Structures are given as structure tokens and as C-alpha cells.
Amino acid sequence: xxxxxQSPSNxxxxxxxxxxxxxxxxxxxxALYWYRQRLGQGLEFxxxxxxxxxxxxxxxxxxxxxxxxxxxxxxxxxxxxTQQEDSAVYLCASSLMAGVANTIYFGEGSWLTVV
Amino acid sequence: xxxxxxxxxxxFVQEKEAVTLDCTYDTSDPSxxxxxxxxxxxxxxIFLIYQGSYDQQNATEGRYSLNFQKARKSANLxxxxxxxxxxxxxxxxxxxxxxxxxxxxxxxxxxxxxxxHP
Numbered sequence: 001x002x003x004x005x006q007s008p009s010n011x012x013x014x015x016x017x018x019x020x021x022x023x024x025x026x027x028x029x030x031a032l033y034w035y036r037q038r039l040g041q042g043l044e045f046x047x048x049x050x051x052x053x054x055x056x057x058x059x060x061x062x063x064x065x066x067x068x069x070x071x072x073x074x075x076x077x078x079x080x081x082t083q084q085e086d087s088a089v090y091l092c093a094s095s096l097m098a099g100v101a102n103t104i105y106f107g108e109g110s111w112l113t114v115v
Numbered sequence: 116x117x118x119x120x121x122x123x124x125x126x127f128v129q130e131k132e133a134v135t136l137d138c139t140y141d142t143s144d145p146s147x148x149x150x151x152x153x154x155x156x157x158x159x160x161i162f163l164i165y166q167g168s169y170d171q172q173n174a175t176e177g178r179y180s181l182n183f184q185k186a187r188k189s190a191n192l193x194x195x196x197x198x199x200x201x202x203x204x205x206x207x208x209x210x211x212x213x214x215x216x217x218x219x220x221x222x223x224x225x226x227x228x229x230x231x232h233p
């Protein structure tokens with residue numbers, strides 16, 4: 001597709017349930033990122049994939065969070081046993097490569113509400 | 116570690132006037148990139164402008180320009196001829212070389228809410 005595509009766009013889930021958020025990066029982009037944005041706040045880095053290299057998981061807040069990426073395509077962010085503090089927008093982004101000058105393009109986000 | 120600081124939580128500007136949004140950064144890496152993004156109320160993150168640490172000239176993209184002062188570690192965004200549609204949250208972000216291993220993530224500031232008055 002033309003841009004980064006995320007689904008679902010909105011998700012309401014009960015506390016304790018697991019959720020999966022999907023990201024389809026721009027075709028040909030080798031680098032993929034997940035960020036979290038709580039209401040009225042900046043973006044928190046979660047995880048980064050670059051080609052076949054080991055992902056940078058340094059931003060994952062707890063072991064309830066995990067992410068996978070199949071080759072250089074779709075990625076899934078999974079949150080297990082959701083908590084109310086997980087409510088946020090989860091933004092996926094991609095870039096052609098991981099170099100300093102490569103612009104990172106964002107999807108429209110998945111709005112997660114844990115009730 | 117890298118850090119981005121945006122000290123203006125909110126800014127107001129009259130339509131058709133220019134406005135400067137402040138951004139300072141901190142990194143020990145000699146090679147880095149600085150980015151500005153716009154986030155309207157719809158939530159999407161829109162890339163505006165990029166400045167590389169080795170670029171000799173300030174970046175410009177239409178009505179957006181970046182006032183890059185390397186010695187002061189500042190990368191202020193200047194929006195000329197403000198329009199009502201410029202009302203949004205603006206984020207400054209940085210991406211550093213990190214020793215050539217993982218270029219990885221953008222580090223974001225906390226953002227500045229810009230309101231353009233008619």
C-alpha cells in the first residue's frame with residue numbers, strides 16, 4: 001500500500017484479556033518501529049526491527065508486551081493480560097532503511113482502551 | 116543517551132504571521148538527524164522536515180524551515196505565514212548513529228501545541 005497500515009484502528013478490551021495489533025509497513029521498507037502514545041503525551045519507543053537482525057526490544061515496558069515481524073513485512077504487537085495503564089495509541093512506523101537520514105513514516109495508529 | 120527538549124507546551128499565533136517552535140537536543144554522537152512531525156487532532160504523525168548534523172545549510176520545505184544552531188544544540192522549527200490548518204501538536208525528534216550498530220529509534224520531545232487564531 002501507499003502508507004503504513006494499522007489494524008484495528010480502535011479496540012476496546014476488558015482488563016486481563018490479550019490483544020493483537022497489526023502493522024503493514026510501506027512496501028520495501030526494511031525498518032519497522034512500534035511506539036506508544038498516552039493521551040496528551042509524547043511518543044514512547046517500544047521496539048524496532050531491521051531486516052533479519054535481532055530486534056531492539058529496549059523500550060518494551062514489561063514482559064506482557066511482545067512483537068514479531070515476518071521477514072520485511074507485517075508485524076504484530078501483542079499485549080497479554082492487558083491493564084488499564086496500557087490504554088494508549090499504538091503507532092507503527094517504517095523507514096526505507098535504518099540510517100540516520102531515513103525518514104520514519106507513521107501509520108494512523110491503533111487506539112486501545114482497556115476497561 | 117539522547118534527549119530532546121521542547122520547552123513550550125503551547126503556542127499561539129495570528130493567522131499569516133510566522134511562529135518559531137523551540138527544540139533543543141543532547142547527544143554525544145557526531146552523526147545524527149533531526150526531524151519535525153505534525154500531529155493534528157486526528158492523531159496521524161505527519162513528517163515535515165529533516166536536518167542532518169553535517170548539513171551546512173538550514174533545511175527548508177515550503178513554509179517550514181529549520182533554524183539549526185549546532186553549537187547550541189538547537190533545532191527550532193519556523194512556520195511562516197501561519198494558516199488555520201497549522202493548528203496541531205508539533206514534535207521534534209532525533210535519530211543518532213549510536214556507534215554504527217543500531218540506528219534505530221527516533222527519540223521524541225514532549226511536543227508543543229500550536230493554535231493559530233484567525
